[in-house]
Amino acid sequence: MGKKRGPKYDKIIDAAVKVIAENGYHHSQVSKIAKEAGVADGTIYLYFKNKEDILISLFEEKMGIFVEFIEEEIKNATSHEEKLFILINMHLAQLEKDHDLALVTQLELRQSNISIRIKVNEVLKNYLGLIDSIIEQGKEEGKFDTDIDTRMMRQVIFGAIDEVVTNWVMKEHRYDLTPLADSLHKFLLKGLQSPQRMEETT
Amino acid sequence: MGKKRGPKYDKIIDAAVKVIAENGYHHSQVSKIAKEAGVADGTIYLYFKNKEDILISLFEEKMGIFVEFIEEEIKNATSHEEKLFILINMHLAQLEKDHDLALVTQLELRQSNISIRIKVNEVLKNYLGLIDSIIEQGKEEGKFDTDIDTRMMRQVIFGAIDEVVTNWVMKEHRYDLTPLADSLHKFLLKGLQSPQRMEETT
Amino acid sequence: MGKKRGPKYDKIIDAAVKVIAENGYHHSQVSKIAKEAGVADGTIYLYFKNKEDILISLFEEKMGIFVEFIEEEIKNATSHEEKLFILINMHLAQLEKDHDLALVTQLELRQSNISIRIKVNEVLKNYLGLIDSIIEQGKEEGKFDTDIDTRMMRQVIFGAIDEVVTNWVMKEHRYDLTPLADSLHKFLLKGLQSPQRMEETT
Amino acid sequence: MGKKRGPKYDKIIDAAVKVIAENGYHHSQVSKIAKEAGVADGTIYLYFKNKEDILISLFEEKMGIFVEFIEEEIKNATSHEEKLFILINMHLAQLEKDHDLALVTQLELRQSNISIRIKVNEVLKNYLGLIDSIIEQGKEEGKFDTDIDTRMMRQVIFGAIDEVVTNWVMKEHRYDLTPLADSLHKFLLKGLQSPQRMEETT
DNA sequence: GATGAATGAGGTTTCATTCAT
DNA sequence: TATGAATGAAACCTCATTCAT
Numbered sequence: 104m105g106k107k108r109g110p111k112y113d114k115i116i117d118a119a120v121k122v123i124a125e126n127g128y129h130h131s132q133v134s135k136i137a138k139e140a141g142v143a144d145g146t147i148y149l150y151f152k153n154k155e156d157i158l159i160s161l162f163e164e165k166m167g168i169f170v171e172f173i174e175e176e177i178k179n180a181t182s183h184e185e186k187l188f189i190l191i192n193m194h195l196a197q198l199e200k201d202h203d204l205a206l207v208t209q210l211e212l213r214q215s216n217i218s219i220r221i222k223v224n225e226v227l228k229n230y231l232g233l234i235d236s237i238i239e240q241g242k243e244e245g246k247f248d249t250d251i252d253t254r255m256m257r258q259v260i261f262g263a264i265d266e267v268v269t270n271w272v273m274k275e276h277r278y279d280l281t282p283l284a285d286s287l288h289k290f291l292l293k294g295l296q297s298p299q300r301m302e303e304t305t
Numbered sequence: 306m307g308k309k310r311g312p313k314y315d316k317i318i319d320a321a322v323k324v325i326a327e328n329g330y331h332h333s334q335v336s337k338i339a340k341e342a343g344v345a346d347g348t349i350y351l352y353f354k355n356k357e358d359i360l361i362s363l364f365e366e367k368m369g370i371f372v373e374f375i376e377e378e379i380k381n382a383t384s385h386e387e388k389l390f391i392l393i394n395m396h397l398a399q400l401e402k403d404h405d406l407a408l409v410t411q412l413e414l415r416q417s418n419i420s421i422r423i424k425v426n427e428v429l430k431n432y433l434g435l436i437d438s439i440i441e442q443g444k445e446e447g448k449f450d451t452d453i454d455t456r457m458m459r460q461v462i463f464g465a466i467d468e469v470v471t472n473w474v475m476k477e478h479r480y481d482l483t484p485l486a487d488s489l490h491k492f493l494l495k496g497l498q499s500p501q502r503m504e505e506t507t
Numbered sequence: 508m509g510k511k512r513g514p515k516y517d518k519i520i521d522a523a524v525k526v527i528a529e530n531g532y533h534h535s536q537v538s539k540i541a542k543e544a545g546v547a548d549g550t551i552y553l554y555f556k557n558k559e560d561i562l563i564s565l566f567e568e569k570m571g572i573f574v575e576f577i578e579e580e581i582k583n584a585t586s587h588e589e590k591l592f593i594l595i596n597m598h599l600a601q602l603e604k605d606h607d608l609a610l611v612t613q614l615e616l617r618q619s620n621i622s623i624r625i626k627v628n629e630v631l632k633n634y635l636g637l638i639d640s641i642i643e644q645g646k647e648e649g650k651f652d653t654d655i656d657t658r659m660m661r662q663v664i665f666g667a668i669d670e671v672v673t674n675w676v677m678k679e680h681r682y683d684l685t686p687l688a689d690s691l692h693k694f695l696l697k698g699l700q701s702p703q704r705m706e707e708t709t
Numbered sequence: 710m711g712k713k714r715g716p717k718y719d720k721i722i723d724a725a726v727k728v729i730a731e732n733g734y735h736h737s738q739v740s741k742i743a744k745e746a747g748v749a750d751g752t753i754y755l756y757f758k759n760k761e762d763i764l765i766s767l768f769e770e771k772m773g774i775f776v777e778f779i780e781e782e783i784k785n786a787t788s789h790e791e792k793l794f795i796l797i798n799m800h801l802a803q804l805e806k807d808h809d810l811a812l813v814t815q816l817e818l819r820q821s822n823i824s825i826r827i828k829v830n831e832v833l834k835n836y837l838g839l840i841d842s843i844i845e846q847g848k849e850e851g852k853f854d855t856d857i858d859t860r861m862m863r864q865v866i867f868g869a870i871d872e873v874v875t876n877w878v879m880k881e882h883r884y885d886l887t888p889l890a891d892s893l894h895k896f897l898l899k900g901l902q903s904p905q906r907m908e909e910t911t
Numbered sequence: 912g913a914t915g916a917a918t919g920a921g922g923t924t925t926c927a928t929t930c931a932t
Numbered sequence: 933t934a935t936g937a938a939t940g941a942a943a944c945c946t947c948a949t950t951c952a953t
Contacts, residue, residue, distance in 0.1 A: 109937090129418055132922060143939045145925080154923065210422070213415050216331055220412075224475070251492070255469060255485060259492060262468020263461040270460050273426065283457055290453070290461060294496030311912090335948060336915095345914040347950080356948065513916090533822055536943060538919095547918045552945065618820050620735055628879070655896070659873060659889060663896060666872020667865040674864050677830065687861055694857070694865060698900030715933095739927060740936095749935040751929080760927065 112150045114140045116161050124203035128211040133157075158215055159222045165204055169197055170230045177233070183241040184292060190233060191264060191291070192284040198268055199280040209265075209272045231257050241295060248297040260291055314352045316342045318363050326405035330413040335359075360417055361424045367406055371399055372432045379435070385443040386494060392435060393466060393493070394486040400470055401482040411467075411474045433459050443497060450499040462493055516554045519544045520565050528607035532615040537561075562619055563626045569608055573601055574634045581637070587645040588696060594637060595668060595695070596688040602672055603684040613669075613676045635661050645699060652701040664695055718756050720746045722767050730809035734817040739763075764821055765828045771810055775803055776835045783839070789847040790898060796839060797870060797897070798890040804874055805886040815871075815878045837863050847901060854903040866897055 118140035123131045133154055137144045151157045173193045180186045198205040212223065234257045241247030267287060271280045320342035325333045335356055339346045353359045375395045382388045400407040414425065436459045443449030469489060473482045522544035527535045537558055541548045555561045577597045584590045602609040616627065638661045645651030671691060675684050724746035729737045739760055743750045757763045779799045786792045804811040818829065840863045847853030873893060877886045 127419060145939055148924065149937070210419060214418065216416065217329065217412065251488060255488065256492070258468045258472050259465040259489065262464040266460045266464020266467065267457060286453060286457065287461065290458065290496040293498065294492040296495065347914055350949070351912070531823060549918055553916070558944070614823060618822065620820065621733065621816065656892060659892065660896065662872045662876050663869040663893065666868040670864045670868020670871065671861060690858060690861065691865065694862065694900040697902065698896040700899065751935055754928070755933070
């Protein structure tokens with residue numbers, strides 16, 4: 104825990120992403136990751152408690168940047184519509200930019216055991232919090248239906264975006280992902296709108 | 306393939322669901338499933354090609370019934386709104402009824418390797434086709450925005466429902482699932498509606 | 508536990524004795540034992556819980572026979588002197604007969620971790636009980652000093668014999684062991700005798 | 710060899726005794742000993758050739774003092790009886806005084822590999838020599854049976870004392886050790902006595 | 912068809928030792 | 933002298949699958 108953050112720490116994380124993307128989770132032995140990172144097998148264990156810890160750290164690291172980046176961008180927007188669009192667009196754009204990472208987060212990491220997935224869920228809390236704040240803002244501004252359950256809508260929104268990305272990965276990135284942001288945004292926004300708001304938009 | 310469908314075939318499938326739900330995917334050895342089913346280890350291989358085949362068959366079998374049931378119910382409805390509601394409601398209801406199955410389909414089976422998940426996706430095609438037909442009907446009736454990409458919306462709808470179920474399983478079924486059908490339905494419907502339709506509803 | 512006692516069980520035990528005697532405890536990999544026994548590595552684990560269990564079982568098995576044999580022979584004797592002689596003589600004779608076993612029990616097995624050595628001590632209890640009964644008989648017949656602490660004397664007698672065997676093993680069996688039985692017997696007997704008894708013998 | 714005897718040399722030896730006593734032989738890594746000694750891992754290798762060398766040196770160092778101390782005390786005695794008593798009594802007393810050391814010499818060090826134990830035996834030669842000289846004196850004075858094999862009796866005496874100490878350690882020092890010196894002395898002396906001597910004592 | 916004993920490949924992790932600083 | 937980050941060899945055990953009965 105306290106030993107982290109040498110230059111090799113990052114090397115190992117990046118090697119893990121690459122190796123897992125190339126070989127699949129179940130064929131990504133520690134020795135393969137070590138070789139890709141250019142360190143000895145044992146060195147891995149100076150930076151990570153065990154193999155599981157590599158995966159959790161990988162997700163924390165990459166997802167941390169992922170969320171921070173979206174948070175930054177959202178600050179430049181004021182309306183909830185724009186904020187939601189940025190969130191969706193950045194979500195898609197960041198994963199489209201890094202095919203390996205997308206493969207790992209959408210498919211490979213989900214094959215890991217439940218203890219990892221619980222940790223992954225904790226990391227996602229920040230992101231879900233972001234979605235929450237957008238929903239709440241929409242409600243406060245009277246644009247979103249105040250009856251909707253924020254907790255559930257947060258899941259629905261995340262599930263929708265996530266499924267779209269997963270399908271893109273499973274179709275082997277054969278089409279572009281970011282162009283889908285528009286209709287995804289329009290759909291989610293409409294779904295959330297209050298009846299009044301709906302009138303206004305027409 | 307041709308060997309299937311003895312009385313032991315079903316026993317093994319049901320044993321697999323129970324064992325996986327109780328022990329988790331990674332602790333569900335073939336021998337444990339055989340014991341639960343009351344057959345010898347080797348007998349498994351008279352009915353299934355390999356372990357992967359048990360899982361795929363399990364999903365085909367259970368999901369087949371799942372989809373058939375929804376298809377049956379939908380026939381009794383005429384409007385796309387009602388059809389969508391039935392789809393959502395039955396989806397939630399069937400999984401709420403069988404906690405073991407929900408645990409297996411939402412969490413444990415996703416820990417399996419990618420080749421299984423591709424097969425699983427194929428099984429899901431029938432279900433996604435159902436969603437497609439509802440979207441198309443909505444479009445034809447001029448109630449849904451004709452600009453929307455059916456392929457993508459199908460993913461979005463499935464992703465939204467799926468995420469809601471997964472969260473319910475991860476929260477250890479601590480709340481009731483079917484009551485969420487209503488707002489989920491309302492949300493998805495609004496999201497899909499054409500601008501004209503929106504005016505009408507207000 | 509219940510699976511034991513196939514013909515392979517004995518094969519594996521005997522292979523373990525041979526491999527440990529030849530290669531030393533720390534260079535006796537499970538795979539080496541399996542090869543020597545003519546079974547697959549995994550087969551070992553159908554008969555033994557783990558590597559430690561092989562060693563414990565080995566000791567139980569061999570020491571069981573060892574003690575039983577001495578018990579049998581002692582039955583043919585009546586006086587405590589004769590009984591003690593038989594015990595010493597058989598102890599030396601049985602280990603002299605099987606160099607591999609002697610090497611394993613005197614040197615290699617003592618390198619194992621403490622949990623094994625505790626189990627080993629339990630197996631030895633039967634043997635120590637034999638020594639006890641001889642001491643008690645001597646006391647009852649008024650030939651042994653009734654002041655002596657049976658518990659301690661049992662340790663002393665065992666320690667003395669054991670050390671003689673260990674030295675013989677460490678000197679690589681370069682001399683004969685059984686001839687030492689006589690003076691060992693004389694020494695231990697004298698040490699145990701009551702003052703009265705000593706007068707009588709002179 | 711020539712590097713020895715800095716102030717850190719002793720620190721490392723003492724740390725090794727403490728660490729092994731506390732953690733057991735198999736959990737006493739070099740790094741743990743270094744930490745306890747307050748030096749870097751690498752520093753160990755400036756004073757000791759390898760891990761084995763620490764253990765051998767530990768034994769040499771501690772056993773050296775042990776034997777020297779007994780030798781000193783024995784000089785104050787003249788009769789072989791008294792000398793034997795001092796030897797036994799000091800042996801028990803010194804180990805009773807230092808539980809950590811007793812644990813290490815009686816149990817933990819014997820888990821080490823054979824090459825260490827051969828070295829340990831060499832260190833013991835001085836001690837065995839002491840026993841020899843007492844036996845020889847007894848023989849010369851006509852008190853001990855001249856027929857007895859000094860080499861074997863030395864083993865027997867050492868084995869007896871050693872086993873008594875080992876049992877005390879295994880029983881977790883739950884009783885006092887030195888009080889056993891008396892009967893141990895009486896037993897060994899009687900065992901060694903010549904028939905003539907036995908008459909005299911009665 | 913049914914059995915279940917036997918197979919054997921494969922991977923995470925530890926820890927004594929080194930060596931550049 | 934002293935450091936401590938880095939090394940990399942080495943082994944126990946699991947479990948899907950087979951096949952003689």
